[in-house]
Amino acid sequence: MMKGRVPIIAFVVCAVIFAAGLFQLLKLRFEAGDVYPPYSSLRADPLGTMAFYEALERMPDMTVERDFSANNRLPGGRNTTYLHLGAHSREWEWIEDEEFRTIEDFVTAGGRLVVTFFPEGTSPVVIIPPEEEEVKSAKKEVDEKPSPSKTKKKRAARSSSDRLRHRNSTKERWGIGVAFRELEAGTNNYESTWVQRRADLPLPEVLEWHSGVIFTNLSTNWLTIYARGTNAVMVERKFGAGTVVIAGDSFFISNEAMVNDRHSELLSWFIGPSHDVVFDEAHFGILQTEGVATLFHKYHLYAVIGALLLLAILFIWKNAFSFVPPWQMIRAQQFVAGRETSAGFVNLLRRNIPSRDLIKVCFAEWKKSVAKPGGTVSARHAQAEALVKAEMERRPPLVLYQEISRTLKKL
Numbered sequence: 001m002m003k004g005r006v007p008i009i010a011f012v013v014c015a016v017i018f019a020a021g022l023f024q025l026l027k028l029r030f031e032a033g034d035v036y037p038p039y040s041s042l043r044a045d046p047l048g049t050m051a052f053y054e055a056l057e058r059m060p061d062m063t064v065e066r067d068f069s070a071n072n073r074l075p076g077g078r079n080t081t082y083l084h085l086g087a088h089s090r091e092w093e094w095i096e097d098e099e100f101r102t103i104e105d106f107v108t109a110g111g112r113l114v115v116t117f118f119p120e121g122t123s124p125v126v127i128i129p130p131e132e133e134e135v136k137s138a139k140k141e142v143d144e145k146p147s148p149s150k151t152k153k154k155r156a157a158r159s160s161s162d163r164l165r166h167r168n169s170t171k172e173r174w175g176i177g178v179a180f181r182e183l184e185a186g187t188n189n190y191e192s193t194w195v196q197r198r199a200d201l202p203l204p205e206v207l208e209w210h211s212g213v214i215f216t217n218l219s220t221n222w223l224t225i226y227a228r229g230t231n232a233v234m235v236e237r238k239f240g241a242g243t244v245v246i247a248g249d250s251f252f253i254s255n256e257a258m259v260n261d262r263h264s265e266l267l268s269w270f271i272g273p274s275h276d277v278v279f280d281e282a283h284f285g286i287l288q289t290e291g292v293a294t295l296f297h298k299y300h301l302y303a304v305i306g307a308l309l310l311l312a313i314l315f316i317w318k319n320a321f322s323f324v325p326p327w328q329m330i331r332a333q334q335f336v337a338g339r340e341t342s343a344g345f346v347n348l349l350r351r352n353i354p355s356r357d358l359i360k361v362c363f364a365e366w367k368k369s370v371a372k373p374g375g376t377v378s379a380r381h382a383q384a385e386a387l388v389k390a391e392m393e394r395r396p397p398l399v400l401y402q403e404i405s406r407t408l409k410k411l
Helices: 002-032 050-057 097-108 132-143 148-165 255-260 264-271 292-298 302-320 341-352 355-370 379-391 397-410
Strands: 063-067 080-087 094-096 112-117 167-169 177-180 193-197 206-209 213-216 222-228 231-239 242-247 276-280
Touching (some): 050 255, 080 264, 097 242, 206 222, 292 302, 355 379, 355 397, 379 397
Parallel strands (some): 063 276, 080 112
Antiparallel strands (some): 094 167, 177 213, 193 206, 193 222, 213 231, 222 231, 231 242
C-alpha cells in the first residue's frame, strides 16, 4: 500500500519545491522592479523612481498615490501635482483634442502637470504630421461609387482620416516644438552634458543632462528654466491657476540620481505647493482592471475565499486518501475446485452402483415415491415392474429406461 503512494508523495514534494522556487524568483524580480519600465515608481533599481515616491510618502501632510486607470482622466486639479515621468518625446508632438482639453481643464483648475521625457541619446523616429496626400486619398475613396469589395477599406479610410483630423500638434496649440540635439558619443554610451539655469528661481545653477531632447519655437508664454546653450531643455507655462512643466530628461528624478546627484530644491520645485501627488503608471501600460480578485477585495469577501480554499483542500484529500482503514489482505487458501451437485451425484452413482443394477435401483426408489397408502401399487406400476424384471438382463439400461417411460405414458 505504501509503495503505491510513493510516486504521489514524490510528485507533491517536487511540485511544492518548484512552486516555492518560482515564487522566490518572481519575488526577487518584483522587489528589484526590473519587470517594470524605466522611471516607473514601482521600480527599485537605478532606473526607477521608487525612492522619490517613498520619500514623498514620508512627508507630513502629503498624500501620494499611483494612477493605474485606463480612462485617460486626470484627478481633481486643485492642490494636485501629476507626474508623467519617462514619456517619449514623439508621443507629445501630436495629441488628441480630447486629451488636450483634459490636460487644460486639470491645470486651469489649479493642478500642476510635470512631464519628463525619456533620456534619448540618438535621434528618435521623426513624427510625420497628417499629410495632405493621406487626407486626399481618404476623401477620394469616400467620393467613389460604393462597391461591395471596397466597403471595409472605405470605412477604415474614414476612421483614419477622422482620427487624424482630431489631432493637434503641441507646437500649434501650446506654442512649443520638440527637437533633438545629439549628445557626444562616449566609450560605452553617450556622454552626458551640462545645462544652465535661466530662470530667477532658487534652483541649482547647473545640472548634469543625459538627453538630447530640446524645445524650439517657444511662445512667449513659456518660461525657460534650464537651457543647453541657446536651446531650452526645461520649461514652464501657466494655465489659469495651474502650471505645466516639461523637461527633456528624467535622470535627475531617478533612484540613481537620488544617491549620486540629488537636487532636493529641484524636486521640491517640481511638486510645488500641492499636497496631493499622483504618479502616472498608466502610460507605462501598467493598468488596473476590474477582475474577480478586485471585486473580492472591494467587497471584503475574504471569508468566501477561505471557505472555497478549504473545500478544495478537503476535496483533494478525499480523493487522494481514504478515511476508512484499508482491509487486511487475506492470503487465499489452496483448495481443489469441485463440481456441481448433480455432477457429484452422478459420480457417486458410478462408483457405488453397477450399471447392470442401475435400472433396478432407480425403479425401486421411484416405486417408493409413488406408492399408495398401504403399500399397494397401480396396474401401470405393476406392468412397468414386470417389464423391468423380464427385460433387465437382455436390454441396455438406457434402452430399458426409454421403454419403461413409454409404457407408463400409454397407461
